Amino acid sequence: MYASLAALLGQGGAPAAEGAAHFEPFFPGMIILLPLLGFVLNGLLAIRHGMASAVAVRAGGELDLDEGGRPATHTLPSLIGPGVMLLAFILTLVNFIRMLGAHLEEPVVISYWTWMSTGTFAVDAAIQLDQLSMIMMMVVTGVGFLIHVFSVGYMKEDAGYPRYFAYLNLFVFFMLTLVMGASYPLMFVGWEGVGLCSYLLIGFWFADREKSDAGKKAFIVNRIGDVGFLVAMFLLYKTFGTLDFVPLFHDAETLVYGGGLVTAITLFFFLGAAGKSAQMPLYVWLPDAMAGPTPVSALIHAATMVTAGVYLVARSSVYFALSPVASATVAGVGVLTALFAATIALKQNDIKKVLAYSTISQLGYMFVGVGVGAYAAGVFHLMTHAFFKALLFMGAGAVIHSMHKAYHTTHNHEDAQDMRNMGGLKKHMPITWITMWVATLAIAGIWPFAGFFSKDEIIWQIGAFGGAANAPYPALYTVYWIIALAAAMLTAFYMTRMMVMTFHGTNRTGEEEVKNLHEAPVVMWVPLAILAVLSLVGGWINVPPAIRESFLGLGPLTSEWLHHWLEPITAQAMHIQEANLGELSHSAPFGGGEVMWAIISTVLAMTVVFASVRFVGGQKVVPAKDSPEPAGFSKVLLNKYYVDEFYDRFIVQPIIRMSRFCWRVIDAGIIDGIVNGVGWTARGIGFVASMLQTGTVNTYAFILTVGVLVILGVSIF
Amino acid sequence: MIAQALVLSAILFMIGTAGVLIRRNAIIMFLCIELQLNAVNLAFVAFSRLHGIEGQLFVFFVMTVAAAEAAVGLAIIISIFRHYETVNVDNFKLLRW
Amino acid sequence: MVDILFYVFGFVAVGGALGVVLAKSPVGSLLFMVTTLASMAGTFVLLEAHFLAAIQIIVYAGAIMVLFLFVIMLLNLGHDYERDLKGGVFSIISFATVGAMAGVLQRQFRGAALPDAITTGGASIDAALAEFGVVGAIAEPLYTTYVVAFEITGILLLVAIVGALVLAKRSPA
Numbered sequence: 001m002y003a004s005l006a007a008l009l010g011q012g013g014a015p016a017a018e019g020a021a022h023f024e025p026f027f028p029g030m031i032i033l034l035p036l037l038g039f040v041l042n043g044l045l046a047i048r049h050g051m052a053s054a055v056a057v058r059a060g061g062e063l064d065l066d067e068g069g070r071p072a073t074h075t076l077p078s079l080i081g082p083g084v085m086l087l088a089f090i091l092t093l094v095n096f097i098r099m100l101g102a103h104l105e106e107p108v109v110i111s112y113w114t115w116m117s118t119g120t121f122a123v124d125a126a127i128q129l130d131q132l133s134m135i136m137m138m139v140v141t142g143v144g145f146l147i148h149v150f151s152v153g154y155m156k157e158d159a160g161y162p163r164y165f166a167y168l169n170l171f172v173f174f175m176l177t178l179v180m181g182a183s184y185p186l187m188f189v190g191w192e193g194v195g196l197c198s199y200l201l202i203g204f205w206f207a208d209r210e211k212s213d214a215g216k217k218a219f220i221v222n223r224i225g226d227v228g229f230l231v232a233m234f235l236l237y238k239t240f241g242t243l244d245f246v247p248l249f250h251d252a253e254t255l256v257y258g259g260g261l262v263t264a265i266t267l268f269f270f271l272g273a274a275g276k277s278a279q280m281p282l283y284v285w286l287p288d289a290m291a292g293p294t295p296v297s298a299l300i301h302a303a304t305m306v307t308a309g310v311y312l313v314a315r316s317s318v319y320f321a322l323s324p325v326a327s328a329t330v331a332g333v334g335v336l337t338a339l340f341a342a343t344i345a346l347k348q349n350d351i352k353k354v355l356a357y358s359t360i361s362q363l364g365y366m367f368v369g370v371g372v373g374a375y376a377a378g379v380f381h382l383m384t385h386a387f388f389k390a391l392l393f394m395g396a397g398a399v400i401h402s403m404h405k406a407y408h409t410t411h412n413h414e415d416a417q418d419m420r421n422m423g424g425l426k427k428h429m430p431i432t433w434i435t436m437w438v439a440t441l442a443i444a445g446i447w448p449f450a451g452f453f454s455k456d457e458i459i460w461q462i463g464a465f466g467g468a469a470n471a472p473y474p475a476l477y478t479v480y481w482i483i484a485l486a487a488a489m490l491t492a493f494y495m496t497r498m499m500v501m502t503f504h505g506t507n508r509t510g511e512e513e514v515k516n517l518h519e520a521p522v523v524m525w526v527p528l529a530i531l532a533v534l535s536l537v538g539g540w541i542n543v544p545p546a547i548r549e550s551f552l553g554l555g556p557l558t559s560e561w562l563h564h565w566l567e568p569i570t571a572q573a574m575h576i577q578e579a580n581l582g583e584l585s586h587s588a589p590f591g592g593g594e595v596m597w598a599i600i601s602t603v604l605a606m607t608v609v610f611a612s613v614r615f616v617g618g619q620k621v622v623p624a625k626d627s628p629e630p631a632g633f634s635k636v637l638l639n640k641y642y643v644d645e646f647y648d649r650f651i652v653q654p655i656i657r658m659s660r661f662c663w664r665v666i667d668a669g670i671i672d673g674i675v676n677g678v679g680w681t682a683r684g685i686g687f688v689a690s691m692l693q694t695g696t697v698n699t700y701a702f703i704l705t706v707g708v709l710v711i712l713g714v715s716i717f
Numbered sequence: 718m719i720a721q722a723l724v725l726s727a728i729l730f731m732i733g734t735a736g737v738l739i740r741r742n743a744i745i746m747f748l749c750i751e752l753q754l755n756a757v758n759l760a761f762v763a764f765s766r767l768h769g770i771e772g773q774l775f776v777f778f779v780m781t782v783a784a785a786e787a788a789v790g791l792a793i794i795i796s797i798f799r800h801y802e803t804v805n806v807d808n809f810k811l812l813r814w
Numbered sequence: 815m816v817d818i819l820f821y822v823f824g825f826v827a828v829g830g831a832l833g834v835v836l837a838k839s840p841v842g843s844l845l846f847m848v849t850t851l852a853s854m855a856g857t858f859v860l861l862e863a864h865f866l867a868a869i870q871i872i873v874y875a876g877a878i879m880v881l882f883l884f885v886i887m888l889l890n891l892g893h894d895y896e897r898d899l900k901g902g903v904f905s906i907i908s909f910a911t912v913g914a915m916a917g918v919l920q921r922q923f924r925g926a927a928l929p930d931a932i933t934t935g936g937a938s939i940d941a942a943l944a945e946f947g948v949v950g951a952i953a954e955p956l957y958t959t960y961v962v963a964f965e966i967t968g969i970l971l972l973v974a975i976v977g978a979l980v981l982a983k984r985s986p987a
Contacts, residue, residue, distance in 0.1 A: 695813030697746065697806045698900060701737045705911055712918050718820060720923075722861060725824045727919045729831050729850075731912050736835035738908035739900050744886060745834070745843050751878065752831055752847065755854055758870075762863045769938050770955055773863050777952060780873055781967050785974030787878050791885045792981035798889050799984075 023102035025129055026094045028110060031137065032127070032176045034091075038084035038169035042077050046162035074161050081165030082148040085172065089141040096134050104130060105568055109182045109246055116185075120241060128182035128245055132569045135379060135562075136179035136311055139386050143303045144172050146527035150394050151295040153523040154401055158293075164204060168299070171197035175304050179311060183244040184233050187312070191229065191276065194305045195222040201300060202292040214291040221285040225275015229312075232268035235261065245315070249572060252318040257580055258325065266319045266326035269312060270333075277309030277363050279337045284644055286360055290352040294397030297352060302359055302389035307382045310363070313370040314379050314569075321373060321573035324472040324580075331371025331462070335480045335487070338364030340641075342490035346497070347630065347637035350417045351396050354498045358443065359389060361487060365458055368484060372477070373577045374461035376566045380542045381454035383562075387538050388439040388451060391531035395436040398520035398528070399502060402429060406513035414510075414623075419498065421623050424507035428517040431525045433503045435532040440499050442535040444492035444609055447602045450539030456598050457544060459484050463589050463597075469582025478589040488601065492608040500616040508623040546594040722763035729756035743794050743804040747787070754783050820860050826853040836899070840891050844882055851875040862939065864948045 107130035115125045127133075148168060155164050174197060178190025196219070203215025237243055239261065240251055255262040273279070278286040278301075289301050300306070313320060313330065320327050338361045345357035362385050369378030402425075403416035414421055426433040442449035445456060462484055466477020507514050519525065542562035588597050622628075630638050639645075692699070733756060736749030758776045765772025794804060801808055826849065833846030851874050858867035886892060899905070942951040956964055 693813055695810035697743075697809070698738055698741070698904070701746075702904075702908060702911065705734055705738065705915070709911065709914055709918060712915075716918060716922055718816070718861070721820060721824070722857065723923070725827065725857070727916075727923075728828055731915055731919075732828070732831040732835055734915065735908060735912045736831075738911070739835065739905055741900055742840060742891075744882065744889075744891070745840055748834060748843055748847055748882060751874075752834060752850065755851065755874070758866075759854060759857060762858055762861050762866060765863070765939065766861060770942055770951060773866055773939075773952060774956060774960060776863070776866050777869070777956070778963065778967055780869060781971065784873060784878055785971050787881060788974050788978040789981065791881060792978040795885065795888065795982050804889060804891065 023099055023104050023108055023129075025108060025110065026098060027091055028095060028127055028129060028180075029112065031088050031091045031095075031141070032173060032180060034084040034088045035169045035173040035176065038080050039166050039173060041080050042162050042166035042169060045076055045080075046160075046166050049162050074156070077162040077165040078152050081169060082145060082152060084169060085141060085145040085148045088172070088176075089138075089145045092134075092137045092141045095129065096138055099129070099131070099134055106130075107133075107182075107246060109244075111182070121237065121243075123183055123185045123243060125186065126182035126244070127180040129180070130569060131565050132311075132314060132379065133179050135383065135566070136307075137176065139307075139383055140172065140175050140179065140304050143386050143390050143531075144175075144299060146530060147295050147299045147303075147390060147394065150298070150397070150524050150527045151293075153521050154295050154397055155293060160204065164201075164293070167197055167200045167204070168296075171201065171300060171305075175308070178308055182246070184236065184248075185243055187315075188226075188229060188233065191272075191308060192226065194300070194308060195219055195226075195276070198222070198289070198300050198305055201296040202289045204292055204296065208291075211291040214285075214288040218285040218289050221282050222275050225272045225282050228268040228271025228275070230272075232265050232272065235265045235268065239265075249318050252322070252572070253576070255319070255322055257322050257576070259323075262319055263323040263325050266316070266323045267329060269316055269319070270326065270330050273309030273312050273367070274333065275309075276312075277306045277367070278360050279309070279333050279364060279367060280340065281643075283337065283341070283360050284647060287353055287356045287640065290350070290356050294352065294393055294400060297356070298390045298393035298397065301356065302393050303386035306359060306363055307366070307386070310366040310370060310378055310382050313367065314375045317370070317375045317570055317573035318576065320370065321576040327371050327373065328473060328476060329371075331368045331480055332476070334364040334367030334369075334371055335462075335483045336364070337361070338368065338487040339483050339490070342487045342494065344637055344640045345494040346490065347634050349419055349638075350415075351399065351419050351422075351498060351502060352393075352417055354419075354494060355389070355392055355396060358392075358491065358495065361491060362389065362443070364487070365455060365484070368462060368480065369458040372458075372461050372465035372480075373573065373581075374458060374465070375570045375573060376542070376563045377454065377457040377461055379566060380562050381458055384442065384450035384454040384535070384538050387531050388442040388449075388535040391435060391439040391528060391535055392443070394524070394528055394531070395432050395439065398432045398524055399425060399429065401520060401524070402517050403509065403513075405518070406509060406516040409516045410510070410513055412510065412513060419501040420621055421509055422502045422507075423505045423509070423621065424503070425517065426503040428514075429503075429519045431519055432528065435525075435528040436503070437499060438532040438535050440495045441609075442539075443495055444605045445488055445601060446492075446605050446609070447598075448536070448539070450535050450537070452598075452602060453539035453543055453547075455488060456601060457542070459488070459601065460544075460588070460594050460597060461584075464584040464586070465581070467585025467587065467589060471581060471585075481589050485601070489604060489608050492605045493612045496609045496612040497616045500613055501621060504613075504617060505621065508621065510623075544594065547598055550595045719763045719766055723760060726756045726760040726763065729753075729759065741805050741807055743797075743806050744791070746806065747790055747794070751783060751787065754779060816860055820857065823853040823856040823860070826850075827857070840886050841883070844879060844886065847882075848875050848879050851879070862943070865952050 107128045109126050109128050111124040111126035113125050114122060116123045148165070151164065151168065155161055158164065171194060174190045174193030176190070178187055178194060181187040181190055199215045199219040201215075202218050203212040206212040206215070233243060236248065239255070240248055242248060275282040286301055286306070290297055292300075320330065341357040341360035341364065345354050345361065348354045348357065362381070366378045366381050366385070369375070369381055399422065400416050403422065407414060407416055438449065442451035445452045459481065462477055462481045465471065466474050466481065471477065507517075509517065520528075537557075540558040543558040543560060544563070545560060548558055548560065587593060592600075629635070636642070692703070730753055733749045733753035736752065737746055740746050740749065758779055761772045761776045761779070763772075765776075797809065798804055830846045830848075830850030830853065834843045834850065837843040837846055851870060855867040855870040855875075858864075858870060900908075939951065942954070945951075946954050
């Protein structure tokens with residue numbers, strides 16, 4: 001046990017591949033352990049704080065505040081929470097730099113101890129360091145650190161401050177387990193753990209029934225997807241006898257291409273991914289998850305947890321490449337979700353809901369990417385999306401924070417998140433305004449921001465895949481391509497609408513409140529600025545050669561680095577794809593090369609942005625309390641196609657009725673009845689038997705005689 | 718004669734058992750128990766004709782013990798009578814459920 | 815001759831026993847018991863257990879029954895007695911049980927082969943009787959082979975006396 005602890009704390013060894021440069025991990029175990037340590041420390045502080053405040057409140061006093069209005073309990077978590085994240089990020093960076101120089105061919109698996117070993121099944125507590133996990137670790141720790149810093153400012157006045165940071169650190173721990181695990185069970189541990197933390201953090205203000213219900217909804221819908229994950233694991237184990245990545249992928253090609261088994265495995269994995277990454281039909285938890293604090297939405301529901309599904313598909317790329325049906329399903333569901341969510345976002349009034357549906361839509365894009373064999377492109381979009389979506393959420397958080405403060409001073413109870421109550425905020429919150437515009441342009445896919453390169457690559461790959469030499473369903477992929485383009489235009493529209501309603505035009509907050517609208521404090525806008533820079537330059541690391549050679553490639557600033565970096569991971573899948581599909585097409589479905597379509601899509605997106613600025617700006621927006629009820633199709637969109645109501649009526653209520661039946665009739669009635677019945681029977685028998693105790697001697701003499709007779713009889717006969 | 722003695726002993730024993738079961742007066746119940754003991758004594762004596770003097774010795778001891786038992790038992794009945802004013806066993810119902 | 819006497823004694827004994835069980839008066843029961851004991855003593859004599867017959871009369875009928883009589887008189891049960899046989903279902907069941915007992919014993923008897931003549935056991939008794947006399951035949955094994963049981967019986971009697979005294983004592987009022 002001490003040996004494994006020492007290994008966890010120390011530098012891991014590395015199996016040196018023949019001829020490859022040596023990659024020595026630098027305290028990789030600490031990367032995972034540090035957030036866990038943060039959780040423990042913050043958790044202890046939370047318990048202590050909780051006990052102290054309970055005592056204080058019971059004694060009739062108030063919480064102990066210092067001059068800055070900040071309770072004394074806030075100092076330590078402010079240091080521990082972001083502190084461990086910073087250390088973890090630095091360690092990840094060191095390992096990344098080492099890996100850069102090492103040209104790794106095979107993943108480095110460091111096993112610490114044997115977690116389970118029963119019969120023929122053995123799973124180790126092992127981490128796998130390869131290019132894919134390294135990218136994910138960088139995103140998680142980097143963006144995570146920025147969000148932790150942002151939270152220091154956002155959650156300043158919240159009484160549950162230490163608990164918040166404890167949960168946030170726990171989440172990062174589980175997310176790192178997910179991306180660093182060397183086997184599917186370990187990944188599943190992280191998978192479930194992030195689901196748990198999502199529940200804890202969404203329902204952070206659990207005193208409000210709606211918010212805790214949202215947390216439950218997230219957890220339950222996730223769990224529905226997890227069934228798929230489990231079944232897929234069972235199938236894999238049954239076929240291969242192991243669940244570690246390295247041996248699994250080694251033997252993956254023994255599966256029949258397009259066969260039933262591999263299709264089943266991948267479809268079940270996709271079910272799990274759909275639950276975790278909010279694709280149809282399991283996306284319903286994500287909009288409700290906006291009930292949690294905004295930094296939580298930024299971290300969990302933009303940058304990390306929801307990308308776990310994409311990571312799963314990317315990690316299992318071999319299996320998806322072996323099953324054209326499953327890949328087509330993944331791409332189909334992804335693109336439909338992208339369009340569906342985009343339409344809903346058109347009419348939402350709550351700023352966070354717009355961003356939530358936007359997330360669902362962009363996740364759809366990521367799944368399209370990994371569904372057409374463009375695994376590197378999907379991961380690339382994951383990374384850029386993390387940048388600009390986290391920025392968007394944090395910016396929205398700054399806006400909401402400011403609006404809350406303004407309403408608080410006048411004791412107004414209007415909804416601080418409703419865009420109809422905002423407007424003209426660019427005067428009061430300039431930094432937030434600029435950074436959020438950077439993110440909006442990125443998400444709309446406008447050159448040269450990050451989203452342009454990633455989204456464009458995906459759309460291009462749909463066409464390339466569909467037009468390949470032996471493509472399975474070429475017409476289907478053409479439809480996907482069209483839908484993807486349409487969704488991209490819708491994205492540009494609704495994001496611009498959001499920006500215009502929030503920051504431009506006249507202010508609708510109110511005469512008194514507008515005086516109190518301020519820019520966010522430093523601790524909040526610095527992360528925004530950093531992410532804005534990343535949203536601009538983040539896309540320059542993965543530009544395909546065709547575009548690079550054109551003027552769009554910005555010359556020496558860009559490279560195709562990410563694609564080459566992930567090559568050892570995707571090589572196997574690419575090989576299978578080439579063998580079965582032939583060469584990918586070099587032109588889009590209706591003709592035209594990559595550069596041409598890149599220019600077309602950027603121009604189209606910019607047109608949409610300008611047009612919507614004029615269109616939305618020209619609309620008269622009324623504050624929420626005076627707004628009329630929408631009618632017709634707008635109403636349908638606003639009510640998100642009534643999907644939640646549909647689920648409630650046809651799935652949730654029947655299950656509740658069945659549960660009630662099981663509870664009242666079967667459990668309380670039958671089972672308790674049997675148990676109680678046994679008791680009553682015993683009592684009854686005892687009562688009857690007690691009649692023997694008449695108290696008279698004659699009775700006892702009689703029984704004695706009978707007993708003697710019985711013994712005599714038995715011995716004689 | 719031994720067989721007949723044994724039959725007589727059995728008959729007396731059965732009558733004694735019936736008496737114990739039927740009578741309500743505690744002293745008469747006790748008397749019936751003494752009757753049972755006597756029946757057993759007869760059986761012992763009959764069998765001693767077959768197996769030796771030990772049978773009669775045992776009868777000696779039985780009588781001694783019966784005497785002791787009668788003394789103590791009657792003392793108990795007297796002390797019970799002091800409390801209940803009757804020796805009708807139907808009234809001694811403290812052990813009833 | 816011996817047989818006739820035996821049957822006479824037998825019938826008297828059975829009659830007395832029935833009288834004990836069925837008599838109304840407690841004193842009557844007691845007197846029937848004395849009758850039974852006397853006829854039993856006669857039976858003992860017929861079975862060549864002379865000492866026991868004497869002891870039966872002296873100890874059993876003479877002392878124990880007198881003790882019973884004393885107690886009946888002490889408790890003043892001689893007058894105003896009513897029928898105290900248990901009636902009803904219980905009696906029927908009791909008789910059925912006794913009948914079952916009869917059946918069991920009869921079964922046992924049928925299986926056993928009881929000799930009617932005197933065997934070696936009886937022969938040794940006759941020898942002992944001849945050698946030591948009537949009392950000595952009992953006394954000789956009692957004081958030699960079975961002396962421990964004898965002593966214990968003595969202690970038992972002592973305990974019984976003390977117990978009876980303690981139990982019957984009136985608590986100091």
